[in-house]
Amino acid sequence: MRLITGVAMTVVLLGACKDEQKTYEENDVLINNIDKSAKPGDDFFKYANGAWLKKNPIPAAYSAWSIFNLVQEDLRNKMLKINEEAMKANAAKGSNTQKIGDFYYSGMDTVNIEKLGLSPLKGQLAKIDAIHDTKSLVDEFADLLTIGVNTPIGAYAGQDERNSEKIMLQLYQTGIGLPNRDYYFKNDEHTAAVRNDYQQKHLPALFKFLGNNDDAAKKAAGQTYNLEKFLADSSRTLENLRDPYHNYNKMPLVGLSKLSPLVDWKTTFNNAYYEKVDSVIVGQPEYLRAVNTALTKFSLDDWKNYLRKNLLEEFSPYLNKTVADENFRFYGTVISGRKEQLPRWKRVLDIEENVMGEVLGQIFVKEYFPEKTKKRYEDMVEAVRTSFKEHIDKLDWMSAATKKRAYEKLAKVYPKVGYPDHWRDYSGLDIDKQKYVQNIMNSAKFDRKFNASKLGKPVDRTEWGMTPQTYNAYYNPSNNEIVLPAAIFTVPGTADDKIDDAVVYGYGAASTIGHEITHGFDDEGRQFDEKGNLKPWWTPQDSAKFTSRADMLVKQFNGYQVNDLHVNGKATLGENIADLGGIVIGLDAFKKTKQYKEGKTINGLTPIQRYFLGYSLGWLGHSRKETISNQILTDVHSPNFLRVNGPFSDVPEFYEAFGIKKGDKMWIDPDKRVKIW
Ligand SMILES: [Zn+2]
Structure with a gap:
């Protein structure tokens, strides 16, 4: 089965174009996703992404199909080539090429795997x-x-x-x-x-x-x-x-x-x-x-x-097929609702990503993340930081004493953008082309020893907890740092410099950079100080005011129901605060750009409309019913559509941009709208 149709997924960097406006219109990553039959005020997620969802049903082997999958599929195709070349290379034992080639071979050699059984x-x-x-x-x-x-x-x-x-x-x-x-x-x-x-x-x-x-x-x-x-x-x-x-x-x-x-x-x-x-x-x-x-x-x-x-x-x-099939039957179909297994080569590459992710990452960033792109997002981190500071300035519920500490913490948020400065050394990892399971055991031991070796040593603050090819990002409270892997900024099918700022600010500044910085100031992150220590720095009055605002968000999300399950407002609170913070802070950063000030439409969409649609692009996708139920029970993130519709319902500019009126399903009365940061 073909997994994707009609999506060009190769990221090509084109030279500068004479007519920028025309380029943006032609390359518009938003317009074809919009479902004009959906009313923005009733279900904005459906309006923004509905046409894409209709054209892109979830393939049988997947639990969900989303922008993440498009990035991942593209990556797997690239990795396949790298692995096939490594297998042919006859590389010296112990080299990265040998490890890549032999690991892949060991996973694909089903004759040997069947013979070995348990x-x-x-x-x-x-x-x-x-x-x-x-x-x-x-x-x-x-x-x-x-x-x-x-x-x-x-x-x-x-x-x-x-x-x-x-x-x-x-x-x-x-x-x-x-x-x-x-x-x-x-x-x-x-x-x-x-x-x-x-x-x-x-x-x-x-x-x-x-x-x-x-x-x-x-x-x-x-x-x-x-x-x-x-x-x-x-x-x-x-x-x-x-x-x-x-x-x-x-x-x-x-x-x-x-x-x-x-x-x-x-x-x-x-x-x-x-x-x-x-x-x-x-x-x-x-x-x-x-x-x-x-x-x-x-x-x-x-x-x-x-x-x-x-x-x-x-x-x-x-292990052998009978055993692997039962594992898939339970975890793949019963828990996640998938209909069939991924092709073997994809499964092997996914495991290889766990086993030696930073080896593959070095290859990934060379192709995907030129210096120019790295610089664009490093600059954007600073634009978001400035906007966050201005938001703190304007907070009417926070005292000057707490604000002072908040500024200090914000100024010290350390950004890691794209990929690590130092790559992990895999020389201690042994990979044998005849021993797939043993290779995975070796990798677990290698990681465990690496983890254990940290005891008694100074903290290595250059380390990354995700590979650059990961479509994700995180805030680490102990380092007061945001870590933004290269892949998270990828928009499949389009070069980074062909996307207008409105979309990039919604997609990158709000849903990623602003989101992660806000984690330093969510209900959990706010309890850590600027040095990354769990230590109170809020006045008790400001703490109480923060909590009463956060409680409104808990209530809002407790009110959403999916399948026969209620969203857990308390468990998802930190993520929902980060989503809402990312949106309002990213928006004010965007308001400083030339595109916003000029106010020109692209394909009939105003800059601010494109900003909200750009944010929604980050959540483009859908999941199987079983997967959503599993997510509600196990994940601190709300389902995708609520990461759009939930926080947007709290943002006044969203109401203005799309003419949302009382009576529309997403409407929340102004005094019930949540504003924290
Ligand atoms: Zn988060």
């Missing part, structure tokens, strides 16, 4: 068989952690939220098989269907692959489910994980031993490469208490089955 797991399965007491059980938790398998112990080395200069070992809740704790308890249609399938079909299928007969498989599935449900019951909800103080509990190892006396923590950390740990930060102490209870409440046989299942589950997508 044998790549043999060593680990034998270790699980040999578990004979609590100590050997916990040792196996640590061992599995190093190859990326889910166990009840979650750990990583990261910045101390109260002292951003220091790397600390952090422990967090984990251990369950369904996407989050709510799947074990909620009773809406999607959740109940997923849970039933997991218990009745998916888990028994995995235990049969592991050599059990029907009855034994059913029994093991039941035991495993009960164990997971117990862990889920002691796990925090999505919204409760967003309170940074509540999820910060620093303690020495003796404190940790009080929570879980059955775990020898020192040995466990050493086994997972974390050496010389004397204190840790525990996210959810009650969870670790529950793990301790579970160690006696469930038998060693229960635990062994649970670990066998987690081991198989982790590597299922890379």
Whole structure:
């Protein structure tokens, strides 16, 4: 099946054109997406993107189809060529080219993969068989952690939220098989269907692959489910994980031993490469208490089955077809609603992205992100910063004392644009063309060792948490930095310099740069100071005023319903604040441009209309029903259409630009509209 029709996806940089206006009209990335039959005031998302959605149904192999996919498809095509060339290159063992070529070969060699069956797991399965007491059980938790398998112990080395200069070992809740704790308890249609399938079909299928007969498989599935449900019951909800103080509990190892006396923590950390740990930060102490209870409440046989299942589950997508197909059946179709598997080459390239993303990133930015583009967005960060400052100036609800601190924090937001200054060294990663699963295990160990090596060292602030080819961006509160990968600014089918400022400001300045900077000032980010430390800098009165405004946004989003689920206004609050902030701050930055001041229309659209449409372009796309339900339960982001319609309903300029009137579905009375930043 052809995945895309009629979309030219190659980004070509054309020379400057004589008639700029004409070029913009011809290259207009907005006009063909608009659904003129939709009323902007009733459903702006549909108005902005509806024609594209009609012409671009979700392909069978996908859970969603969006601008993200267009960028990703283009990237995969480029990567395919690079991988095929690397396979032919006969490159020296240990070189990046050898790793790329051999990894790809190992994933595509289905004859070998079928022949090997479950044998790549043999060593680990034998270790699980040999578990004979609590100590050997916990040792196996640590061992599995190093190859990326889910166990009840979650750990990583990261910045101390109260002292951003220091790397600390952090422990967090984990251990369950369904996407989050709510799947074990909620009773809406999607959740109940997923849970039933997991218990009745998916888990028994995995235990049969592991050599059990029907009855034994059913029994093991039941035991495993009960164990997971117990862990889920002691796990925090999505919204409760967003309170940074509540999820910060620093303690020495003796404190940790009080929570879980059955775990020898020192040995466990050493086994997972974390050496010389004397204190840790525990996210959810009650969870670790529950793990301790579970160690006696469930038998060693229960635990062994649970670990066998987690081991198989982790590597299922890379094993023989029968096993991989069951993994897809459950995670692809039941949870996400997809109809068929992605072609194998795409799956292998997606895994390769996890395994050696920064190797591929170096190739990506050379082609996609010339210096000129980098400069455009670096300048735009400063334009947004200036606009944000002017917004703080004008806030009528914030005192001068808090404003002073806000200015300081804003001035120190550090932008990383495009790609890292230093690339990660992959020389310690071993890739063998005959061993697909082992390659992925090696990669997990390589990453774990890299993470563990950070303990006791100064923080490396040049590091990136995303690859440049990622269509995403983030704010890291501990570094007070925004990280904006090159791919996020890509508009498929058009060169960056052929897009008018209105669209670029909506697409890049609002939905990306303004959004990420606002994260430093959302309900969670605002609790970190300019140095990235969790430390109060607000007067109590200003804090209260912020919260009452944020509560209005919680209420607004709680009111939106999709399928039979309500959006979780509290869990999505930080994202919704960032969306709204990005839109109003990006807009005032745009108002300073020549295009806005001249006010000329392009294809009948005013500059300000194009700004709002440019923002909506960032959310161009649609998802399957199952995927949206899953998103509402597990994701702190609202569904795409609400990331447009929700915040736009709060912005006065939007009402003016499109003539929205009382009675239109998106109308909110002026006194109920939310304004924070
Ligand atoms: Zn965000």
